[in-house]
Amino acid sequence: MINKGEILQTIEMIDQQHLDVRTITMGISLRDCGCADMNKSCDKIYDKICRKAGDLVRTGEAIEREFGIPIVNKRISVTPISLVAECCEANDYVPFAKALDRAAKEVGVDFLGGYSALVQKGFTVGDERLIRSIPEALAETELVCSSVNVGTTRAGVNMDAVRLMGETVKKTAELTKHQGGLGCAKLVVFCNAVEDNPFMAGAFHGVGEPECEINVGVSGPGVVCQALKSAKGAPLDVAAETIKKTAFRITRVGQLVAQEASNRLGVPFGIVDLSLAPTATIGDSVADILEELGLSSVGAPGTTAALALLNDAVKKGGLMASSSVGGLSGAFIPVSEDAGMIAAARAGRLTIEKLEAMTCVCSVGLDMIAIPGDTPAETIAGIIADEAAIGMVNSKTTAVRVIPVPGKSVGDMVSFGGLLGEAPVMPVNTCSPAEFILRGGRIPAPLQSLRN
Amino acid sequence: MRAFITVIGKDKVGIIAAVCVLLSEQNVNILDISQTLFQESFTMIMQVDMTQSSAPFETLSERLTQLGTDMDLTIRIQREEIFNAMHRI
Numbered sequence: 001m002i003n004k005g006e007i008l009q010t011i012e013m014i015d016q017q018h019l020d021v022r023t024i025t026m027g028i029s030l031r032d033c034g035c036a037d038m039n040k041s042c043d044k045i046y047d048k049i050c051r052k053a054g055d056l057v058r059t060g061e062a063i064e065r066e067f068g069i070p071i072v073n074k075r076i077s078v079t080p081i082s083l084v085a086e087c088c089e090a091n092d093y094v095p096f097a098k099a100l101d102r103a104a105k106e107v108g109v110d111f112l113g114g115y116s117a118l119v120q121k122g123f124t125v126g127d128e129r130l131i132r133s134i135p136e137a138l139a140e141t142e143l144v145c146s147s148v149n150v151g152t153t154r155a156g157v158n159m160d161a162v163r164l165m166g167e168t169v170k171k172t173a174e175l176t177k178h179q180g181g182l183g184c185a186k187l188v189v190f191c192n193a194v195e196d197n198p199f200m201a202g203a204f205h206g207v208g209e210p211e212c213e214i215n216v217g218v219s220g221p222g223v224v225c226q227a228l229k230s231a232k233g234a235p236l237d238v239a240a241e242t243i244k245k246t247a248f249r250i251t252r253v254g255q256l257v258a259q260e261a262s263n264r265l266g267v268p269f270g271i272v273d274l275s276l277a278p279t280a281t282i283g284d285s286v287a288d289i290l291e292e293l294g295l296s297s298v299g300a301p302g303t304t305a306a307l308a309l310l311n312d313a314v315k316k317g318g319l320m321a322s323s324s325v326g327g328l329s330g331a332f333i334p335v336s337e338d339a340g341m342i343a344a345a346r347a348g349r350l351t352i353e354k355l356e357a358m359t360c361v362c363s364v365g366l367d368m369i370a371i372p373g374d375t376p377a378e379t380i381a382g383i384i385a386d387e388a389a390i391g392m393v394n395s396k397t398t399a400v401r402v403i404p405v406p407g408k409s410v411g412d413m414v415s416f417g418g419l420l421g422e423a424p425v426m427p428v429n430t431c432s433p434a435e436f437i438l439r440g441g442r443i444p445a446p447l448q449s450l451r452n
Numbered sequence: 453m454r455a456f457i458t459v460i461g462k463d464k465v466g467i468i469a470a471v472c473v474l475l476s477e478q479n480v481n482i483l484d485i486s487q488t489l490f491q492e493s494f495t496m497i498m499q500v501d502m503t504q505s506s507a508p509f510e511t512l513s514e515r516l517t518q519l520g521t522d523m524d525l526t527i528r529i530q531r532e533e534i535f536n537a538m539h540r541i
Contacts, residue, residue, distance in 0.1 A: 002456075002532070002535045002536065002539060003538075004486055004488075004495075004497050006535060006539040007456055007458060007497055007535055008458075008495070008497075009539075010534065010535055010538055010539075011458060011460075063509070065509070065510060065513055066509050066513075066530070066531045067530055067531050067533070067534040068528055068529070068530035068531075068534065189490060249538045249539070252537040252538050253537055253538055255535060255537065256533055256534060256537040318455075386511075405471065419480070
Protein backbone atom coordinates (compact mmCIF):
# COMPACT_ATOMS: atom_id res chain seq x y z
CA MET A 1 0.00 0.00 0.00
CA ILE A 2 1.18 3.45 -0.88
CA ASN A 3 2.11 5.46 2.20
CA LYS A 4 1.21 8.98 3.11
CA GLY A 5 4.65 10.42 2.43
CA GLU A 6 4.58 9.07 -1.12
CA ILE A 7 1.15 10.53 -1.79
CA LEU A 8 2.13 13.94 -0.51
CA GLN A 9 5.41 13.79 -2.43
CA THR A 10 3.53 13.20 -5.68
CA ILE A 11 1.18 16.08 -4.97
CA GLU A 12 4.07 18.37 -4.14
CA MET A 13 5.85 17.43 -7.38
CA ILE A 14 2.78 18.38 -9.39
CA ASP A 15 1.74 21.41 -7.38
CA GLN A 16 4.97 23.11 -6.42
CA GLN A 17 7.61 21.65 -8.72
CA HIS A 18 5.63 21.90 -11.97
CA LEU A 19 5.71 18.21 -12.86
CA ASP A 20 3.61 17.83 -15.96
CA VAL A 21 3.05 15.77 -19.03
CA ARG A 22 4.13 18.34 -21.57
CA THR A 23 2.35 16.78 -24.50
CA ILE A 24 0.31 13.92 -25.84
CA THR A 25 1.17 13.92 -29.52
CA MET A 26 -0.79 11.83 -31.99
CA GLY A 27 1.28 10.84 -35.01
CA ILE A 28 -0.84 10.43 -38.13
CA SER A 29 0.35 9.11 -41.48
CA LEU A 30 -0.87 11.17 -44.41
CA ARG A 31 0.79 8.97 -47.02
CA ASP A 32 -2.60 7.96 -48.39
CA CYS A 33 -3.65 11.60 -48.89
CA GLY A 34 -1.55 12.40 -51.95
CA CYS A 35 -3.55 13.28 -55.05
CA ALA A 36 -2.88 14.95 -58.43
CA ASP A 37 -5.60 17.50 -57.61
CA MET A 38 -4.32 19.72 -54.81
CA ASN A 39 -7.73 20.68 -53.49
CA LYS A 40 -8.76 17.03 -53.23
CA SER A 41 -5.49 16.24 -51.45
CA CYS A 42 -6.08 19.05 -48.94
CA ASP A 43 -9.62 17.78 -48.30
CA LYS A 44 -8.31 14.26 -47.68
CA ILE A 45 -5.72 15.60 -45.24
CA TYR A 46 -8.31 17.66 -43.36
CA ASP A 47 -10.76 14.76 -43.18
CA LYS A 48 -8.19 12.24 -42.03
CA ILE A 49 -6.84 14.44 -39.24
CA CYS A 50 -10.34 15.24 -37.99
CA ARG A 51 -11.28 11.56 -38.10
CA LYS A 52 -8.20 10.26 -36.28
CA ALA A 53 -7.73 13.05 -33.74
CA GLY A 54 -11.36 14.02 -33.11
CA ASP A 55 -11.27 12.62 -29.55
CA LEU A 56 -7.65 13.47 -28.73
CA VAL A 57 -8.22 16.65 -26.73
CA ARG A 58 -11.24 15.31 -24.84
CA THR A 59 -9.37 12.11 -23.93
CA GLY A 60 -6.33 14.09 -22.80
CA GLU A 61 -8.49 16.26 -20.58
CA ALA A 62 -10.21 13.23 -19.03
CA ILE A 63 -6.86 11.61 -18.20
CA GLU A 64 -5.64 14.90 -16.77
CA ARG A 65 -8.64 15.04 -14.41
CA GLU A 66 -8.56 11.42 -13.29
CA PHE A 67 -4.86 11.23 -12.48
CA GLY A 68 -4.55 14.80 -11.32
CA ILE A 69 -1.56 15.47 -13.57
CA PRO A 70 -1.54 18.47 -15.92
CA ILE A 71 -1.26 17.58 -19.62
CA VAL A 72 -0.16 20.93 -20.95
CA ASN A 73 -0.48 20.39 -24.71
CA LYS A 74 -2.27 18.07 -27.06
CA ARG A 75 -0.58 17.98 -30.44
CA ILE A 76 -0.50 16.24 -33.78
CA SER A 77 2.44 15.25 -35.95
CA VAL A 78 1.99 14.24 -39.59
CA THR A 79 4.00 12.73 -42.44
CA PRO A 80 6.45 15.29 -43.85
CA ILE A 81 4.19 17.25 -46.17
CA SER A 82 6.75 17.34 -49.01
CA LEU A 83 6.13 13.59 -49.43
CA VAL A 84 2.37 14.05 -49.64
CA ALA A 85 2.26 17.28 -51.61
CA GLU A 86 4.60 16.29 -54.42
CA CYS A 87 1.93 13.99 -55.87
CA CYS A 88 0.21 17.15 -57.15
CA GLU A 89 1.54 19.50 -59.75
CA ALA A 90 0.92 22.74 -57.88
CA ASN A 91 3.91 25.01 -57.37
CA ASP A 92 2.61 26.62 -54.24
CA TYR A 93 2.14 24.38 -51.19
CA VAL A 94 0.71 27.02 -48.84
CA PRO A 95 -2.86 25.60 -49.25
CA PHE A 96 -1.56 22.40 -47.60
CA ALA A 97 -0.41 24.40 -44.58
CA LYS A 98 -3.79 26.09 -44.42
CA ALA A 99 -5.60 22.74 -44.55
CA LEU A 100 -3.43 21.48 -41.68
CA ASP A 101 -4.13 24.64 -39.69
CA ARG A 102 -7.89 24.31 -40.21
CA ALA A 103 -7.80 20.66 -39.12
CA ALA A 104 -5.71 21.49 -36.04
CA LYS A 105 -8.18 24.19 -35.04
CA GLU A 106 -11.15 21.92 -35.69
CA VAL A 107 -9.88 19.18 -33.34
CA GLY A 108 -8.66 21.77 -30.80
CA VAL A 109 -4.97 20.84 -30.53
CA ASP A 110 -2.27 23.33 -29.53
CA PHE A 111 0.16 22.68 -32.38
CA LEU A 112 0.53 20.51 -35.47
CA GLY A 113 4.00 19.58 -36.75
CA GLY A 114 5.10 18.09 -40.04
CA TYR A 115 5.21 20.88 -42.60
CA SER A 116 8.56 19.30 -43.25
CA ALA A 117 11.09 18.00 -45.73
CA LEU A 118 14.02 15.60 -45.35
CA VAL A 119 16.80 16.78 -47.66
CA GLN A 120 20.02 15.53 -46.09
CA LYS A 121 21.30 14.25 -49.42
CA GLY A 122 19.41 16.39 -51.92
CA PHE A 123 16.08 17.91 -52.91
CA THR A 124 13.22 16.37 -54.82
CA VAL A 125 11.00 18.81 -56.71
CA GLY A 126 8.47 18.62 -53.85
CA ASP A 127 11.11 19.21 -51.16
CA GLU A 128 12.29 22.41 -52.78
CA ARG A 129 8.76 23.69 -53.36
CA LEU A 130 7.90 23.01 -49.75
CA ILE A 131 10.96 24.77 -48.36
CA ARG A 132 10.37 27.81 -50.57
CA SER A 133 6.79 28.00 -49.26
CA ILE A 134 7.75 27.83 -45.55
CA PRO A 135 7.90 31.60 -44.85
CA GLU A 136 4.45 32.23 -46.28
CA ALA A 137 3.02 29.03 -44.78
CA LEU A 138 4.16 30.01 -41.28
CA ALA A 139 3.00 33.59 -41.70
CA GLU A 140 -0.48 32.56 -42.82
CA THR A 141 -1.16 29.83 -40.28
CA GLU A 142 -1.15 29.79 -36.50
CA LEU A 143 -0.69 26.23 -35.32
CA VAL A 144 1.43 24.67 -38.05
CA CYS A 145 5.08 23.94 -37.27
CA SER A 146 7.77 23.27 -39.81
CA SER A 147 11.08 21.42 -39.81
CA VAL A 148 13.74 20.58 -42.36
CA ASN A 149 16.41 17.92 -41.93
CA VAL A 150 19.60 19.07 -43.66
CA GLY A 151 22.07 16.40 -42.56
CA THR A 152 22.63 12.95 -41.09
CA THR A 153 25.65 11.05 -39.84
CA ARG A 154 25.24 8.61 -42.74
CA ALA A 155 24.58 11.10 -45.54
CA GLY A 156 26.61 14.13 -44.50
CA VAL A 157 25.32 17.70 -44.65
CA ASN A 158 23.52 19.16 -47.66
CA MET A 159 25.07 22.63 -47.80
CA ASP A 160 22.70 23.81 -50.55
CA ALA A 161 19.89 23.11 -48.09
CA VAL A 162 21.79 24.87 -45.30
CA ARG A 163 22.13 27.96 -47.49
CA LEU A 164 18.47 27.82 -48.47
CA MET A 165 17.43 27.48 -44.82
CA GLY A 166 19.48 30.54 -43.87
CA GLU A 167 17.43 32.50 -46.39
CA THR A 168 14.20 30.79 -45.31
CA VAL A 169 14.69 31.71 -41.63
CA LYS A 170 15.36 35.30 -42.65
CA LYS A 171 12.27 35.51 -44.88
CA THR A 172 10.09 33.87 -42.25
CA ALA A 173 11.14 36.52 -39.75
CA GLU A 174 10.39 39.30 -42.27
CA LEU A 175 6.91 37.97 -43.04
CA THR A 176 6.06 37.77 -39.33
CA LYS A 177 7.84 40.96 -38.28
CA HIS A 178 4.70 42.43 -36.69
CA GLN A 179 4.90 39.51 -34.19
CA GLY A 180 8.65 39.82 -33.50
CA GLY A 181 9.54 37.18 -36.09
CA LEU A 182 7.27 34.62 -34.41
CA GLY A 183 7.25 32.43 -37.54
CA CYS A 184 10.85 31.42 -36.78
CA ALA A 185 9.76 30.02 -33.41
CA LYS A 186 7.76 27.47 -35.43
CA LEU A 187 10.67 26.48 -37.70
CA VAL A 188 13.48 24.05 -36.85
CA VAL A 189 16.47 23.01 -38.94
CA PHE A 190 17.67 19.54 -37.94
CA CYS A 191 20.58 17.22 -38.33
CA ASN A 192 19.73 13.58 -37.54
CA ALA A 193 16.03 14.39 -36.96
CA VAL A 194 14.11 11.70 -35.09
CA GLU A 195 10.88 10.34 -36.52
CA ASP A 196 8.86 9.91 -33.32
CA ASN A 197 9.56 13.20 -31.53
CA PRO A 198 6.44 14.52 -29.75
CA PHE A 199 7.92 17.97 -29.04
CA MET A 200 7.42 21.07 -31.16
CA ALA A 201 8.39 22.70 -33.36
CA GLY A 202 10.27 19.69 -34.71
CA ALA A 203 7.66 16.92 -34.52
CA PHE A 204 6.80 14.99 -37.67
CA HIS A 205 5.49 11.48 -38.25
CA GLY A 206 8.36 9.63 -39.92
CA VAL A 207 7.99 7.28 -42.87
CA GLY A 208 8.91 4.26 -40.74
CA GLU A 209 6.11 4.93 -38.26
CA PRO A 210 2.71 3.16 -38.21
CA GLU A 211 -0.60 4.51 -39.52
CA CYS A 212 -1.32 6.28 -36.25
CA GLU A 213 0.33 6.27 -32.82
CA ILE A 214 0.48 8.05 -29.48
CA ASN A 215 3.75 9.57 -28.30
CA VAL A 216 4.04 11.29 -24.96
CA GLY A 217 6.52 13.91 -23.83
CA VAL A 218 7.12 14.30 -20.10
CA SER A 219 8.83 17.18 -18.41
CA GLY A 220 9.85 18.21 -14.89
CA PRO A 221 13.05 20.22 -14.48
CA GLY A 222 11.64 21.60 -11.21
CA VAL A 223 11.34 18.10 -9.74
CA VAL A 224 14.95 17.25 -10.63
CA CYS A 225 16.16 20.54 -9.17
CA GLN A 226 14.28 19.94 -5.93
CA ALA A 227 15.66 16.40 -5.62
CA LEU A 228 19.20 17.74 -6.09
CA LYS A 229 18.71 20.12 -3.18
CA SER A 230 18.64 17.05 -0.94
CA ALA A 231 22.07 16.02 -2.31
CA LYS A 232 23.70 19.41 -1.88
CA GLY A 233 27.48 19.22 -1.84
CA ALA A 234 27.53 15.47 -2.52
CA PRO A 235 29.97 14.06 -5.10
CA LEU A 236 28.73 14.25 -8.69
CA ASP A 237 28.15 10.50 -8.99
CA VAL A 238 25.68 10.81 -6.10
CA ALA A 239 24.03 13.74 -7.90
CA ALA A 240 23.78 11.61 -11.06
CA GLU A 241 22.10 8.81 -9.08
CA THR A 242 19.63 11.31 -7.63
CA ILE A 243 18.76 12.57 -11.11
CA LYS A 244 18.32 9.00 -12.38
CA LYS A 245 15.88 8.10 -9.62
CA THR A 246 13.86 11.26 -10.22
CA ALA A 247 13.85 10.75 -13.98
CA PHE A 248 12.57 7.22 -13.38
CA ARG A 249 9.58 8.50 -11.40
CA ILE A 250 8.75 11.16 -13.93
CA THR A 251 8.94 8.75 -16.83
CA ARG A 252 6.67 6.26 -15.08
CA VAL A 253 3.96 8.91 -15.06
CA GLY A 254 4.52 9.44 -18.78
CA GLN A 255 4.26 5.73 -19.44
CA LEU A 256 1.00 5.54 -17.47
CA VAL A 257 -0.51 8.46 -19.36
CA ALA A 258 0.69 7.11 -22.71
CA GLN A 259 -0.82 3.68 -22.10
CA GLU A 260 -4.07 5.14 -20.87
CA ALA A 261 -4.35 7.44 -23.89
CA SER A 262 -3.45 4.63 -26.24
CA ASN A 263 -6.14 2.32 -24.75
CA ARG A 264 -8.86 4.95 -24.74
CA LEU A 265 -8.18 6.15 -28.27
CA GLY A 266 -7.59 2.67 -29.68
CA VAL A 267 -4.29 3.83 -31.14
CA PRO A 268 -0.96 2.01 -30.57
CA PHE A 269 1.47 3.45 -28.03
CA GLY A 270 4.67 4.68 -29.67
CA ILE A 271 7.20 6.11 -27.26
CA VAL A 272 7.67 8.16 -24.12
CA ASP A 273 10.07 11.05 -24.61
CA LEU A 274 11.60 12.05 -21.31
CA SER A 275 12.87 15.53 -21.96
CA LEU A 276 13.47 18.13 -19.32
CA ALA A 277 11.60 20.86 -21.17
CA PRO A 278 11.69 24.11 -19.24
CA THR A 279 9.08 26.87 -19.27
CA ALA A 280 9.60 30.51 -18.43
CA THR A 281 7.80 29.93 -15.11
CA ILE A 282 10.08 30.37 -12.09
CA GLY A 283 11.12 26.95 -10.75
CA ASP A 284 10.73 25.16 -14.09
CA SER A 285 14.23 25.73 -15.39
CA VAL A 286 17.08 23.57 -16.67
CA ALA A 287 19.50 26.41 -15.91
CA ASP A 288 18.46 26.15 -12.24
CA ILE A 289 19.48 22.47 -12.23
CA LEU A 290 22.92 23.31 -13.58
CA GLU A 291 23.27 26.03 -10.96
CA GLU A 292 22.05 23.63 -8.25
CA LEU A 293 24.94 21.36 -9.29
CA GLY A 294 27.25 24.15 -8.22
CA LEU A 295 27.72 26.64 -11.08
CA SER A 296 27.36 30.28 -10.06
CA SER A 297 25.57 30.85 -13.37
CA VAL A 298 24.70 28.83 -16.41
CA GLY A 299 27.37 29.71 -18.96
CA ALA A 300 30.23 29.50 -16.46
CA PRO A 301 33.14 27.15 -17.24
CA GLY A 302 31.88 23.70 -16.23
CA THR A 303 28.43 24.24 -17.75
CA THR A 304 29.01 21.74 -20.56
CA ALA A 305 30.22 19.09 -18.10
CA ALA A 306 27.25 19.63 -15.79
CA LEU A 307 24.85 19.41 -18.72
CA ALA A 308 26.53 16.21 -19.96
CA LEU A 309 25.97 14.63 -16.54
CA LEU A 310 22.35 15.78 -16.44
CA ASN A 311 21.50 14.66 -19.97
CA ASP A 312 22.98 11.20 -19.50
CA ALA A 313 21.43 10.61 -16.07
CA VAL A 314 18.00 11.63 -17.37
CA LYS A 315 18.23 9.08 -20.19
CA LYS A 316 19.46 6.30 -17.90
CA GLY A 317 16.70 6.88 -15.36
CA GLY A 318 14.03 7.11 -18.03
CA LEU A 319 15.05 3.98 -19.93
CA MET A 320 13.98 1.53 -17.26
CA ALA A 321 10.73 3.32 -16.56
CA SER A 322 9.15 2.93 -19.97
CA SER A 323 8.65 0.02 -22.32
CA SER A 324 9.74 2.27 -25.15
CA VAL A 325 11.76 5.43 -24.76
CA GLY A 326 12.29 7.49 -27.88
CA GLY A 327 12.02 10.96 -29.32
CA LEU A 328 14.68 13.37 -28.18
CA SER A 329 14.93 12.30 -24.50
CA GLY A 330 17.37 14.41 -22.51
CA ALA A 331 17.61 18.07 -21.52
CA PHE A 332 16.44 20.95 -23.70
CA ILE A 333 18.20 24.29 -23.48
CA PRO A 334 15.83 26.79 -25.13
CA VAL A 335 16.84 30.29 -24.11
CA SER A 336 13.47 32.08 -24.29
CA GLU A 337 11.62 29.26 -22.49
CA ASP A 338 13.83 29.07 -19.41
CA ALA A 339 13.89 31.80 -16.76
CA GLY A 340 17.46 30.93 -15.71
CA MET A 341 18.75 31.01 -19.30
CA ILE A 342 16.98 34.32 -19.95
CA ALA A 343 18.59 35.88 -16.89
CA ALA A 344 22.07 34.59 -17.81
CA ALA A 345 21.73 35.72 -21.43
CA ARG A 346 20.53 39.18 -20.38
CA ALA A 347 23.47 39.60 -18.04
CA GLY A 348 25.90 38.51 -20.77
CA ARG A 349 26.93 35.40 -18.80
CA LEU A 350 25.67 33.04 -21.51
CA THR A 351 26.78 33.44 -25.12
CA ILE A 352 25.78 31.72 -28.35
CA GLU A 353 29.25 30.16 -28.52
CA LYS A 354 28.79 28.58 -25.06
CA LEU A 355 25.32 27.42 -26.04
CA GLU A 356 26.84 25.81 -29.13
CA ALA A 357 29.28 23.89 -26.93
CA MET A 358 26.39 22.83 -24.71
CA THR A 359 24.54 21.40 -27.71
CA CYS A 360 27.31 18.81 -28.08
CA VAL A 361 25.98 17.14 -24.94
CA CYS A 362 22.32 18.19 -24.61
CA SER A 363 19.46 16.42 -26.33
CA VAL A 364 18.91 18.86 -29.20
CA GLY A 365 20.53 22.15 -30.16
CA LEU A 366 20.50 25.93 -30.38
CA ASP A 367 16.92 26.60 -29.42
CA MET A 368 14.75 29.71 -29.23
CA ILE A 369 17.60 32.18 -29.47
CA ALA A 370 16.79 35.72 -30.55
CA ILE A 371 19.49 37.34 -32.69
CA PRO A 372 19.71 40.81 -34.28
CA GLY A 373 17.27 41.38 -37.14
CA ASP A 374 20.06 42.52 -39.46
CA THR A 375 21.98 39.23 -39.17
CA PRO A 376 22.72 38.20 -42.79
CA ALA A 377 21.17 34.99 -44.18
CA GLU A 378 24.68 33.57 -44.77
CA THR A 379 25.54 34.04 -41.10
CA ILE A 380 22.37 32.20 -40.06
CA ALA A 381 23.34 29.47 -42.55
CA GLY A 382 26.79 29.40 -40.91
CA ILE A 383 25.20 28.83 -37.50
CA ILE A 384 23.07 26.05 -39.00
CA ALA A 385 26.14 24.47 -40.65
CA ASP A 386 28.10 24.45 -37.37
CA GLU A 387 25.23 22.87 -35.51
CA ALA A 388 24.63 20.28 -38.25
CA ALA A 389 28.34 19.41 -38.21
CA ILE A 390 28.20 18.78 -34.45
CA GLY A 391 25.22 16.46 -34.93
CA MET A 392 26.72 14.68 -37.92
CA VAL A 393 30.10 13.98 -36.35
CA ASN A 394 28.74 13.01 -32.93
CA SER A 395 25.83 10.87 -34.22
CA LYS A 396 23.27 12.90 -32.29
CA THR A 397 20.30 15.05 -33.07
CA THR A 398 21.08 18.74 -33.30
CA ALA A 399 18.85 21.59 -34.36
CA VAL A 400 18.73 25.32 -34.87
CA ARG A 401 15.73 27.47 -34.00
CA VAL A 402 16.95 31.07 -34.07
CA ILE A 403 14.84 34.18 -34.50
CA PRO A 404 16.42 37.14 -36.30
CA VAL A 405 14.05 39.66 -34.76
CA PRO A 406 13.24 42.37 -37.34
CA GLY A 407 14.15 45.86 -36.17
CA LYS A 408 15.74 44.67 -32.92
CA SER A 409 19.37 44.71 -31.92
CA VAL A 410 21.55 43.29 -29.13
CA GLY A 411 20.09 43.80 -25.67
CA ASP A 412 16.47 44.39 -26.79
CA MET A 413 13.86 41.99 -25.44
CA VAL A 414 11.31 40.15 -27.57
CA SER A 415 8.25 38.32 -26.27
CA PHE A 416 6.58 35.42 -28.09
CA GLY A 417 3.89 34.63 -25.54
CA GLY A 418 2.79 31.40 -23.88
CA LEU A 419 5.23 28.50 -23.68
CA LEU A 420 7.52 30.25 -26.19
CA GLY A 421 8.45 32.85 -23.57
CA GLU A 422 10.63 35.93 -24.04
CA ALA A 423 14.27 36.40 -24.95
CA PRO A 424 17.00 39.02 -25.03
CA VAL A 425 18.53 39.57 -28.48
CA MET A 426 21.98 37.95 -28.24
CA PRO A 427 25.08 39.08 -30.11
CA VAL A 428 26.29 37.04 -33.09
CA ASN A 429 29.88 37.00 -34.35
CA THR A 430 29.90 39.51 -37.22
CA CYS A 431 32.68 37.91 -39.31
CA SER A 432 31.08 36.73 -42.55
CA PRO A 433 31.01 33.06 -43.59
CA ALA A 434 29.40 34.05 -46.93
CA GLU A 435 32.05 32.66 -49.24
CA PHE A 436 32.02 29.32 -47.44
CA ILE A 437 28.22 29.10 -47.49
CA LEU A 438 27.87 30.18 -51.14
CA ARG A 439 30.09 27.30 -52.26
CA GLY A 440 27.14 24.95 -51.71
CA GLY A 441 27.50 21.23 -52.39
CA ARG A 442 27.79 18.66 -49.63
CA ILE A 443 29.94 17.97 -46.62
CA PRO A 444 30.65 14.24 -46.97
CA ALA A 445 29.54 11.82 -44.26
CA PRO A 446 32.19 11.44 -41.56
CA LEU A 447 34.38 8.47 -40.81
CA GLN A 448 32.97 6.12 -38.18
CA SER A 449 36.31 4.79 -36.99
CA LEU A 450 39.52 6.52 -35.81
CA ARG A 451 37.26 8.52 -33.52
CA ASN A 452 39.57 10.81 -31.67
CA MET B 453 -11.58 1.74 -9.54
CA ARG B 454 -9.66 2.96 -6.51
CA ALA B 455 -8.60 6.51 -5.84
CA PHE B 456 -6.98 8.69 -3.21
CA ILE B 457 -8.68 11.81 -1.91
CA THR B 458 -6.39 14.33 -0.27
CA VAL B 459 -7.60 17.25 1.79
CA ILE B 460 -5.09 19.93 2.72
CA GLY B 461 -5.75 23.23 4.50
CA LYS B 462 -6.53 24.99 7.76
CA ASP B 463 -8.20 22.84 10.40
CA LYS B 464 -11.83 23.48 11.30
CA VAL B 465 -14.90 21.63 12.55
CA GLY B 466 -16.63 19.20 10.19
CA ILE B 467 -14.08 18.59 7.42
CA ILE B 468 -14.20 14.81 7.61
CA ALA B 469 -17.97 14.84 8.07
CA ALA B 470 -18.53 16.97 4.99
CA VAL B 471 -16.30 14.82 2.77
CA CYS B 472 -17.86 11.60 4.10
CA VAL B 473 -21.41 12.84 3.52
CA LEU B 474 -20.55 13.76 -0.05
CA LEU B 475 -18.99 10.35 -0.69
CA SER B 476 -21.85 8.50 0.94
CA GLU B 477 -24.37 10.36 -1.25
CA GLN B 478 -22.51 9.10 -4.31
CA ASN B 479 -22.19 5.56 -2.94
CA VAL B 480 -18.40 5.73 -2.77
CA ASN B 481 -16.91 3.34 -0.22
CA ILE B 482 -14.11 4.55 2.08
CA LEU B 483 -11.35 1.94 2.53
CA ASP B 484 -8.90 3.83 4.68
CA ILE B 485 -8.52 7.23 6.32
CA SER B 486 -5.52 8.88 7.88
CA GLN B 487 -5.30 12.37 9.24
CA THR B 488 -2.60 14.55 10.72
CA LEU B 489 -2.56 17.96 12.24
CA PHE B 490 0.61 20.01 12.36
CA GLN B 491 0.10 23.35 14.11
CA GLU B 492 -3.12 24.45 12.37
CA SER B 493 -2.45 22.71 9.06
CA PHE B 494 -4.76 19.80 8.38
CA THR B 495 -3.91 16.90 6.04
CA MET B 496 -6.26 14.02 5.39
CA ILE B 497 -5.67 11.14 2.99
CA MET B 498 -8.53 8.83 2.16
CA GLN B 499 -8.44 5.72 0.00
CA VAL B 500 -11.78 5.05 -1.68
CA ASP B 501 -13.37 2.44 -3.89
CA MET B 502 -15.45 3.94 -6.69
CA THR B 503 -16.66 0.70 -8.24
CA GLN B 504 -20.26 1.26 -7.05
CA SER B 505 -20.20 5.03 -7.40
CA SER B 506 -23.40 6.55 -8.71
CA ALA B 507 -21.54 9.49 -10.24
CA PRO B 508 -18.86 9.38 -12.93
CA PHE B 509 -15.32 10.34 -11.90
CA GLU B 510 -15.63 13.76 -13.45
CA THR B 511 -18.72 14.71 -11.47
CA LEU B 512 -17.31 13.46 -8.19
CA SER B 513 -14.09 15.34 -8.83
CA GLU B 514 -15.98 18.57 -9.55
CA ARG B 515 -18.12 18.20 -6.43
CA LEU B 516 -15.07 17.60 -4.23
CA THR B 517 -13.29 20.60 -5.72
CA GLN B 518 -16.39 22.71 -5.08
CA LEU B 519 -16.60 21.47 -1.49
CA GLY B 520 -12.94 22.43 -1.07
CA THR B 521 -13.61 25.91 -2.38
CA ASP B 522 -16.60 26.30 -0.06
CA MET B 523 -14.60 25.20 2.99
CA ASP B 524 -11.40 27.03 2.00
CA LEU B 525 -9.46 23.77 1.59
CA THR B 526 -7.71 22.02 -1.28
CA ILE B 527 -9.46 18.74 -2.05
CA ARG B 528 -8.19 16.45 -4.79
CA ILE B 529 -9.15 13.05 -6.06
CA GLN B 530 -6.65 11.08 -8.11
CA ARG B 531 -6.74 7.52 -9.40
CA GLU B 532 -4.50 5.18 -7.44
CA GLU B 533 -2.46 4.18 -10.50
CA ILE B 534 -0.46 7.41 -10.64
CA PHE B 535 0.95 6.81 -7.15
CA ASN B 536 1.71 3.17 -7.89
CA ALA B 537 3.44 4.14 -11.13
CA MET B 538 5.61 6.68 -9.41
CA HIS B 539 6.55 4.81 -6.24
CA ARG B 540 6.38 1.06 -7.01
CA ILE B 541 8.27 -1.01 -9.55
